[in-house]
Amino acid sequence: MPSPSKAENSPDQPPKSSGKAAKVKMSDIECPNCQKSSRFNLTEIPAHFPFCSMRCKSHDLGEWLTEDEEEEDDEDNTASNS
Numbered sequence: 001m002p003s004p005s006k007a008e009n010s011p012d013q014p015p016k017s018s019g020k021a022a023k024v025k026m027s028d029i030e031c032p033n034c035q036k037s038s039r040f041n042l043t044e045i046p047a048h049f050p051f052c053s054m055r056c057k058s059h060d061l062g063e064w065l066t067e068d069e070e071e072e073d074d075e076d077n078t079a080s081n082s
Ligand SMILES: [Zn+2]
Pocket: 031, 032, 033, 034, 035, 036, 051, 052, 053, 056
């Protein structure tokens, strides 16, 4: 007669990683603007994430807006065949 298991042995915590116990989780993220690899603290994500800096973030956003504008302004090259 099989005896029922005493208690399920499934701890919520993940197994300890051998070696250094890193409390802070760091990750290398490539800046979408300047492609510079920056190390981010994922437990304290900065406002400019995933850009390397606030400057890069605003720069990228500005470029995107400008691009959109320029595209709309470029429809003068269609009907010029008289
Ligand atoms: Zn950058």
